[in-house]
Amino acid sequence: MAASKPKILITRRLPESIEARMAMLFETDVNEADAALTSDDILHGLAGKDVLVSTITDRIDADLIGRLPPSVRLIAQFGNGVDNIDLEAAWAAGLTVTNTPSVLxxxxxxxxxxxxxxxxxxxxxxxxxxxxxxxxxxxxxxxxxxxxxxxxxxxxxxxxxxxxxxxxxxxxxxxxxxxxxxxxxxxxxxxxxxxxxxxxxxxxxxxxxxxxxxxxxxxxxxxxxxxxxxxxxxxxxxxxxxxxxxxxxxxxxxxxxxxxxxxxxxxxxxxxxxxxxxxxxxxxxxxxxxxTAHMASATMEARIEMGETVIVNIRTFMDGHQPPHRLLPEAPTPRAART
CATH class of the missing domain: 3.40.50.720 (NAD(P)-binding Rossmann-like Domain)
Incomplete structure (x- = not known):
């Protein structure tokens, strides 16, 4: 029997080619409305999911991290900046967080x-x-x-x-x-x-x-x-x-x-x-x-490269390896095991 595909929630619309490639590799759930989700919306969408594909418009604070379903093990940020994610809380909860550096x-x-x-x-x-x-x-x-x-x-x-x-x-x-x-x-x-x-x-x-x-x-x-x-x-x-x-x-x-x-x-x-x-x-x-309207990375080439980097991070993690763009908090605290 073939292994089941990783289940992911994508909080914003991504370039069409990236969404199509993710749909081939993963079981995807995309926020079709393409508007920032509330914490409750994110929690609802993550039921039974393995991975949260987030963006800078998602506020992933300690409160949200504390309420994430136990199935979620990876937050794969679509973007270089991760100011919206409480890295210390994610680390303490046993979550892995990745981003997409270099492509921008x-x-x-x-x-x-x-x-x-x-x-x-x-x-x-x-x-x-x-x-x-x-x-x-x-x-x-x-x-x-x-x-x-x-x-x-x-x-x-x-x-x-x-x-x-x-x-x-x-x-x-x-x-x-x-x-x-x-x-x-x-x-x-x-x-x-x-x-x-x-x-x-x-x-x-x-x-x-x-x-x-x-x-x-x-x-x-x-x-x-x-x-x-x-x-x-x-x-x-x-x-x-x-x-x-x-x-x-x-x-x-x-x-x-x-x-x-x-x-x-x-x-x-x-x-x-x-x-x-x-x-x-x-x-x-x-x-x-x-x-200007937060346009520094707004090229089709950059967005596609960002998406490909997210895919690499997810596949590497789900294969049991450390993803290439894993992030750590400035001062790591003892972390919990997340299974």
Missing amino acids: TEDTADMAMALILALPRRLVEGTQMLLEDRAWAGWSPTSMLGHRLRGKALGIVGMGRIGTAVAQRARAFGLNIHYFSRSQRPLAVETPLAATYWDDLDAMLAEVDIVSLHTPLTRATRHILSAERLDRMKPGAYVINVSRPELLDEEALIDRLEQDRLFGAALDVFENRPGINPRLLALAESNHVVL
Whole structure:
């Protein structure tokens, strides 16, 4: 008799090709409505299931983890970020958690570079001006003046895969590369980029014109760009965030933009709240901020690679092996056995 297929719950719609491949390999239950599920919806859908295929819109906290059916042994996150999952509670409950790292590097770096270009050259503002003023008078020597990128200093916070990819793109545009990271990168990385390493983030912030955030979110990096650090930046500097909203003190950033202490910001992520902060939207309307709809990884290629990585994690786990993208909490506690 053939072994039964693993039973999985997929909480959001995935690319058609990925859903079709999962349906061949697993017994799948997909949230056809493609809206964020409540905790009770997730629990109901997981009855008799082996695997939860989650996304960043699912809040998998300690309370939910404590109520999961005993059949569930794996949470396979469709995405790199796992801020929505209580990793410590999952570990303590004997659950394995995986994610999909590496596949988002190029797309996220492209988006960061696009925003680095958009801010000083006022690209969004120029587009909106034409749409709003159908009787545009045409070119003027003093119209829509922005700032040149070449020769400006870019400060990258977190020089991992994505930070390095951003540095490579930025260097091609003539930006001077500075970075702060947990450790200095090898000369093989630094030399082609002419990159300057700073072991003091405060000191780097005072010297650069653009700050781009690419560090993972941990207890130590939450609000790494705090109110105090925003005050250390040059007057007229820019902030870019395509990483995690919690890396940035959003309220403090808004205050400083409203006071014209910074030139602008470009954000692809925002603090969790019902909707976007109205003050932030007002700043976007006045062209102090560029806002994009969490689009950094939104390419068909990335989504398909993410899905394939989820499949690899599930198959490896269900075959009795450690999945390649297993995650551990920052400080593991004794864990329970889950059978």
